[in-house]
Amino acid sequence: MTELTSAPTAPVGNAGPALDPGLDVWRTLPIQQQPSWHGTPAHDAAIKELSKLPPLVFAGEVDILRERLAAAAQGKAFLLQGGDCAETFADATADKISARVKTILQMAVVLTYGASMPVIKMGRMAGQFAKPRSSDTETRDGVTLPAFRGDIVNGYEFTEESRRHDPARLVKAYNTAASTLNLIRAFTQGGFADLRSVHNWNKGFTENPAHAAYESLAAEIDRAIRFMSACGADFDELKRTEFFSAHEALLLDYERALTRTDSRTGLPYDTSAHFLWIGERTRQLDGAHVDFLSRVRNPIGVKLGPNSTPEDALALIDKLDPNREPGRLTFISRMGAKNIREKLPNLVEKVTASGAQVLWVTDPMHGNTVTSHNGYKTRNFEDVMDEVRGFFEVHDALGTYPGGLHVEMTGDDVAECLGGADPIREEQFDDLYESVCDPRLNHRQSLEMGFLVSGALAKRGGRA
């Protein structure tokens, strides 16, 4: 997936030294949001199988990502994380995966131009199968069943059989992640990511009269590419790009089974993805998730909602990044547009004063969820953008670096979030709402956000 630009990577396998027993301490700690399948023979068999399967990512790739994120934490790169709220097995198709990768690459090109910096591309992809829920159950027309917790746990279909927690799904999730990752690696290394094609796709977007406002930025990028070409830039070098995988590390038995010793360093890496994050619902300091992720070498993210205190943030740093290593820890704030200007400054100020160098990323989705008049979970594009603007304002005022964007998005033509320049309306939901969990920006809304954030980054750099 990532182009291996540094020394060849030693594989992570089962043959290395025994794993640190500390990796199982989480089993003794309070744990939230887990399925009810533990102790069953089917669960034991699935875990046994997973622990023998090859790693999905390599430790050397994970180390490269940590270096890239360290640059972002120091204000020298920008992180773009995007993908479904909940990937599904059925939608792990070539068309849908390519549309999502394509959209992330399109956003990344305009962000790279705006920031005049490398953009680290990362999918909520190839493993984003487990969902924390507000309620354990869902009731429809008087029938109550277990809530859908992601395809790795149960099915979305509202029947007793489908909603049963089925441990065989753990192995299916691994296999689906493997085939998704395989396709992403092929796309991003095999010529699909060619800078000139990605730019041409963006020109297609700005040709829509609704997006005329972005034409001048696309034209500037066009001139920059022609200038590079005239200077003899090697476009063959720009046919490939690094692309990293990420998901919420929610099911710890799955994550533990895919944790392996790196034969180079003897250290444990969670090989289910390059980057793992801890959700807002599972970031308890003395809980299982924080403990487990404190013990693996991957770069780690933590979501911070509006109730997070500076004390929480500092304690998370002590536990997850005791060596204050840039690139190790990313805080993904998801405050809501109404809260961000009030709540984020205190966190950023206290964390900065502590000397820790975390990467600050905004997730402008999860604090802005509302219910539409016709009963769908949705988000207004304007609220989402307002949170992004607030994120930039807070960091500008404090002299800190707004280092990335984390969005729920798809490459498809869905109707799940309202508004945008080519606006989505509630009446379209009945036909075009596909998400099985939270509403995603569609292809056009994602690109619009890319252009808007690119403008904000250019302004920060004094170029617009």
Ligand SMILES: O=C[C@H](O)[C@H](O)COP(=O)(O)O
């Ligand atoms: O993706 C995030 C959570 O799983 C989701 O926001 C929870 O939503 P719920 O309130 O519908 O359970």
Ligand SMILES: C=C(OP(=O)(O)O)C(=O)O
């Ligand atoms: C569950 C999610 O977010 P949060 O933990 O921030 O609510 C998510 O990213 O889908």
Ligand SMILES: [Mn+2]
């Ligand atoms: Mn979500």
